[in-house]
Amino acid sequence: MVLENERKLSLITENSNDGFLVIENSVITYISSSYCNLLGFKQDEVYNMKLEDIFNTIHKDDVTGVKKKVYLNLEKKSKCFLYEFRIKSKKGKYIWREDSISVIYDKKGKYIKYIIVSRDISALKRAEEKIKKLYSLSKRLNEKLLDFTHIISHNIRSNTSNMSMIIDLIEDCKDENEKNQYFKLLKVSNNKLSETIFHLNETIKVRLENESDKVKINVKSAIESTLASVNGIIKKEKVKINLDIANDLEINTIPSYFDSIILNLTTNAIKYKSPKRNPIININAQKTNNKLIITFSDNGLGIDLVKYKNKIFGMYKTFHNNTDATGLGLFMTKNHVEVLGGSIGIESELGIGTTFKIQL
Template identity: 60%
Template sequence: MENGRISKNLLYSDKHFELLLELYRFSLANHTTIEIALDKITETVVEGLHIERCSFWKIENDRLVCLNLFEKNTNSHTKEADLIAADLPIYFKALKDGIAIVADDVLNNTYTKELKENYLIPLGITDMLDLPIRIDGKLYGVLCCEHRDSDRVWIDSDLAFTRSIADILSILFEQNNKKLVEKELVESERKLSLITNNSKDGFVVFENKVITYISPSYSKMLGYSEEEVYKMKLEDVFNSIHPEDVEKVRTIIYDNLGKREKNFKSEFRFKNKEGNYFWREDTASVLYDENGNYEKYIIISRDVTAIKTAEMEIDKMYTISKNLNERLLDFTYIISHNIRSNTSNISMIIDLIESTSDNDEKEEYFQLLKESNKKLVDTIYYLNETVNIQLSSKENRVKLNLKEEIEKILVAINAIVKSNNVTINYHIPDDFTIKVIPSYLESIMLNLITNAIKYRSKERDLIVEITAKKKENKYTISVKDNGLGIDLVKNKDKIFGMYKTFHGNPDAVGLGLFMTKNHIEALGGNIGVESKVNIGTEFKFRLYE
């Protein structure tokens, strides 16, 4: 029979039918492996066609690899050496074109003669019937039926039988590949489940803006049950993000989706079921369809509150260190300028005393000497106080009732308040508590209140308003007056400086606000001022838990 394509309408003998039926039943057994199936198929072909050899070769890249060869004479299964595609271009092209190679005379057949020297003659093969095996429309391998020793003419029933075998073989390979994929999928899911169920990181999958998978650690992180999390919509998630972070997160997500980015990260504060915010870091992996729309949005979420707290503490320590360095520069300036000025002045006065014999002049110079000495002592005292603030800032803090502490301070300056006809109003909740170093709080409030009294307006009675508010972990305390006010355009950068005065008061030293700012910063807080000339001043300072 001439080589060509196999007809779909060929019939086969009763013997062929029985063998095919047996093979079909065999193929239905779920326990059958592809290795066992190949043993059975090659043996069935040898028996059905009355030939010497049958083998199956798989195409791998540029070569044919023999997976199973059954030899009738030895009744054994072996393998042949690989065949290289480059050595057999005509044979390989026929297989790719779907041609059934039917060769009654292999040495002269167009498709098989390339095998003559290295395969056919050494093995004594005289006749071949090779059928290409395709899976999902692609060439997968070849079923090779080989006869030797005596001439063999392939008949229609041989072709029909072999074609049916090839169909069964294709089905078995498809089933085997499917099993392998399913096995890999099950193993992959098992590994994923093992990771997600035991990881502290939370895993969540969105499909079409709906949550389709969550890990136990994710629901635990949020404080919700799995059922509650599954009911969440995308907007529910956004509504739980801190108001200060939500727009930033939206921008990150939608910008990256717009760019078709497959991976991106974001950090934000998220509110758990109890209403408390925690820092989380989300790593997103996105799968897009052919139109660029996202199909799956996979998130690995991690609680990074401890890390963010540590970072904020480092930033805080850096700021404190920076401020300390700035103060050290101030101290260096003060020591080099102020103390040197005082000591030089004292030295000059002593020279004047020694150069005169007039007792009145000596008495006058002596008074000047006492004043210079007092100024030097004051300078050293305030420098020492500033250093003590920094050294004692690690003192244990105590939780105090702010209202009670204010009342104690007002009792201490009661005479000053009454004699100057000052009205002090304080609007502080009875249960308002704050954790501070007691001596610092007393110094801060005393300085701010007495400062307001010292710079009161002569045109009106002084009114001082003290308020306190708390929001989350931030305490804000305000001392507001209707006194002289300060020209902030000229003096805003000087208000908290050393020896800075603004109203020509002869009693002013210019250290009160400097010390107040140092106390507040030593507590980890900050202070600001708002003021208008002839209207009044408000000092507002903030402390943190």
């Protein structure tokens, strides 16, 4: 009867896709041919292996965890446990395995048999890795979608608000010469809206296809173009803008992100202007150590940095009581600066104004 049972067990182990191995008193006493096939070794090669030889074939990133789990479970007198790891085949290729362990102990609590059922899970791990990559891609695309939703909402709203304001000025204007000037501003603003939409479409292509693909732009022309999108607001609020930028200064960048940075800082400066004086915005840009440094200063309300220092660039954070404040402008600005590989800092004093320093 015992021989019959052993014969049946041998048939199962020798014809299974899973590998079987038995260790008694730290010595390998049984190996199925399927276990050897998993790693490409011959049976006599495995029989001659010591326990440390087996550990030495485990991937360096997994071996500590495997040892810890084995010895901890033996110490706890666990009868069954399993673990996953990578092990090197005879050809030098790492294979993912899942080992299911059964342990038999004597009356003193010392293990007398350590039975391993080993399964190749390389295909499963490849599938899991593919799922992780797809999830990661999906997550990044969702983040980008949210980002572009904010850009579209904020940037296009600035363009359309500007055009609405110019139309109101035209309707209230009786002087034909002045009305013609407003029509010119409206035309510029309309062209800027088309340009903004174009750049957003191009940016989506860049971000989804090749994030490193940037476009060379003229810094002064790009900033002037962005300011043109809010020319009506600038005129109505009597904003004086001083540009100190060399005509030949260029940078490789994503145009819609660069546009968004300048637009956010400009509209913020106007929105939080001081009621005691007309707004003045000073924009300086220059290359230093192969970096573009943009200094953006205003004479507005300023921000209490002692109180709000750690919240300046937070989402939905506002620092004044403007009813139209969304708390997205500076959050988006910092996000876009960092996407472009740069950094942004702030200096501000209540009642005096604010200065942003951007490095790209």
